[in-house]
Ligand SMILES: NC(=O)C1=CN([C@@H]2O[C@H](COP(=O)(O)OP(=O)(O)OC[C@H]3O[C@@H](n4cnc5c(N)ncnc54)[C@H](O)[C@@H]3O)[C@@H](O)[C@H]2O)C=CC1
């Protein structure tokens with residue numbers, strides 16, 4: 001039974017599928033913090049949050065079973081993603097479900113800002129009838145500068161155009177074609193900042209975007225500019241905004257997000273030009289249902305080992321590619337596991353070479369799987385998420401390459417590892433209708449199904465060697481399912497790969513190693 005812990009309020013309809021799932025036990029603890037949260041996380045397989053729960057490195061450290069942290073929303077800045085990655089925990093979000101709501105909220109703020117609606121409301125309900133203090137400006141023919149033309153920025157641009165605004169956008173990934181398709185003028189950051197009657201930010205909060213709008217950028221803006229932030233607190237330097245409003249440079253600001261949330265008695269609230277909402281961008285029935293449905297689906301997929309799509313700490317793999325890679329995944333993992341048990345010494349380099357049909361695909365996910373297979377022999381808790389991180393942390397160089405030489409196979413994957421004392425390699429293929437096969441170990445061609453218990457023996461090619469091994473196994477009641485032999489030259493170095501039905505007892509390993517022809521014997525568990 002998977003244990004799912006929910007620590008922020010999530011839409012009831014959204015989590016319905018979790019409540020209905022027979023293999024899931026849901027604990028709903030909105031607002032859980034401190035010791036209670038630390039204790040609850042210990043037994044959870046999945047944690048579902050919105051933006052209130054702070055998923056810190058310390059909390060993640062306590063989570064011994066956690067497989068997935070799911071954010072019902074876009075921004076994952078309340079989650080220590082690197083700490084989760086280190087621990088092999090997948091972090092997923094729901095990037096699409098609240099786009100429209102947040103774009104609509106930004107548009108509502110835009111109109112409210114232009115027409116002083118919150119200030120006028122406060123005045124009217126306090127008994128005043130003051131029309132001259134609340135004269136606004138039209139949106140028609142004004143320039144809206146959008147910084148960050150992603151999902152929300154794009155939806156906002158469409159709405160602004162419907163209001164006959166000129167839309168100028170800066171986004172490092174904005175192509176000329178996309179700008180033309182959306183109908184916005186592509187600009188540099190400086191051009192966008194200088195052009196806007198209204199400037200709105202829709203980027204994530206990153207090292208680059210923290211205080212993107214600061215004292216200097218305010219000085220480049222038009223006098224009387226109006227500023228909006230419905231993305232993340234911290235993109236705008238709040239102190240610089242305060243000064244820019246005080247000086248008259250900025251005519252007004254609409255803020256849904258703050259550097260610290262909740263902001264408490266913020267100096268900006270003493271300025272009548274500032275309107276604010278308490279991080280309401282995604283707070284609609286529709287958005288909350290959408291994001292909860294999306295992340296609950298992802299959580300179920302991850303817990304059940306099924307494909308999922310919105311991991312923020314894993315590269316996303318299009319469904320079509322996932323389907324094409326699926327048959328190779330098992331082979332990849334088995335090759336990784338095989339070679340890690342054969343090679344001795346501290347790993348320094350892993351080279352994966354792809355050829356034939358598999359080389360026509362984007363193979364990075366397969367390399368990740370091989371890495372997982374290699375590392376899981378020596379390390380516990382290795383998975384697809386943390387395998388590259390663990391390799392890097394240990395100074396293991398990972399090289400991925402493609403060649404045209406398939407050695408006669410339709411496709412081939414070769415894994416070579418270099419350790420402090422050894423260089424070993426294994427290659428494998430998929431045989432149409434027959435599954436995975438190991439086709440070469442070091443320089444020896446073989447045909448081995450990578451499955452179950454294998455014994456890899458290096459020996460001298462001498463008459464009777466194979467028979468003596470067989471007899472010893474038989475005398476210990478060990479059945480040999482398949483046997484493969486290979487040699488470099490008559491009387492030279494040779495190998496045997498036996499597939500046996502149960503592991504070798506220690507006493508038998510010792511007896512086998514005493515045979516004069518045997519140079520080394522390794523048991524391999526696949
Ligand atoms: N107020 C609220 O309740 C909500 C806020 N958000 C926030 O809104 C923001 C945007 O969300 P989405 O549009 O879904 O994200 P998105 O990922 O679709 O778009 C972000 C865009 O910002 C661009 N960008 C990144 N760095 C930039 C820079 N230095 N200058 C200009 N552009 C830059 C990216 O290229 C991308 O196109 C995020 O911070 C998200 O957390 C999202 C939903 C609700």
Ligand SMILES: O=C(O)CCC(=O)C(=O)O
Nearest residue numbers: 050051073074075282283
């Ligand atoms: O959970 C919420 O309402 C906040 C949404 C948000 O800020 C996001 O999705 O990035």
